[in-house]
Amino acid sequence: MNDATVIPHAALAPSELARLDARFPARKVPVRGGAVVSVRECGSGPAIVCLHGIGSGAASWLETALLLETDARVIAWDAPGYGESTPVASMVPTAADYADRLHALVDALGLESLVLVGHSLGAITAGFASRPGSPLAARIRQLLLISPASGYGSRAADSARVRQQRLAALDDIGIAGMAAQGDRRLLSAHADDTARQWVRWNMARLNDSGYRQAVELLCGGDLLADLPPAMPVRVACGALDIVTPPQGCAEVAAKCGVPLELIADAGHASYVEQPQPVAALLRDVLAA
Template structure:
């Protein structure tokens, strides 16, 4: 993050000014689902045949969290980030206790409405669960799948474990509300190396979650089994994690990388929300993966 004013309010306000260059848009899919999203793209005069880049946020975040990636990558390719169903202006999914496929269906409808037939898909944390489910079901539409600090889900665990994990998070939401969650939980998203700008931006995004959407996402986390989807997917895939991530630590991400048959990339001096606190490193990682995804695969 670049150096900007020192108070929390000033930090958030300055970031909102940067975000204003990528205003929230919304569309209605063929299935009548409203999806809110932000977009960056090269100037219309520039010829560009680069693959679109689609970014999926985690459970305590939103499209706005990717503002640094919009700024850095939007000059060379179309970059889009959605507010997942139940976040921002996006309609929630129908089931009270949804599965990854429910979110993947909305993702497909959104990409259809945008006219995106094939893209590079990046999922962070819970967004990795949605990305993995979409890629497994629609491999021809994913030129490359990049998972950042992926959450694996508890779908393969015993029912008691799934219910306990789900109920603990729902109880915390009920007790604290979005703003309380942001105050209590946002610091866990970052490493000790994060600056105050990154901390303010993580809090800002987390404070704006909607309780119903967060609750549905909590059920998704309990129901999901990302490793099973990765075992089915045969396309290009990378998995990366911050060395100091305590939420989805390298040991957990290593198991998912093994399921995906790919080496794990570990980013130094970064926590769970690495793309926010170590934006240059993560943007370079994403850009390199996008370029590799445009090349034919060797067999």
């Protein structure tokens, strides 16, 4: 039964948590400036670096990562202010702040070549890091944007409205309240109970201050201004996504000069809900 009221929002079977820690373990990577970035990693081969959205974390990539562990070294970060990652300094950060932390992580891991994946808000960081002239662009061999959030930086009225709505929800119901209902928007009716539990579990682990910074990134970011990127790109979206619907993602794809690729039977968190087609897409990216 896919009823969010039946299963406690933060509950996961102990076997699922044990599998996460055993197969996709977390570690803290020291980076320049005295900061650390928490990452989860598995597999070996060409590097794939995965950036999550505003309501998630590194652990959300578990199923996709395990499907790819014989093909690639899959690295998922907890964005600045998420998990045990050091937040960026500004409480009103820009994409440049997050991209600089990403660059520091890539340096610390010694990655000379990688595929970069940006989901939702992560696409804003990925887009800035991949733009022509970026110091990281030469090391990104391919870019994949999944359900990209374009940001509201060019739309002042929308930016103010979204900031007010997001921060009001945080103040009114808190992280726990947001987590209890998060799967209703992030997943489609096709999602199973395990996917719903993972979405709630990841959201329940948000940090208040890190989330507030991420809201500012969303409201001030402008992905379209950084496109097209300096390397080959593919743009995908869950066919049933109601957060960044296909028509909006199609605008991002058009700016990149590529077709939008739809992921069937998937909502916004497509890689949680339908990891097999997302992993297949990434295998195609690696082959290219």
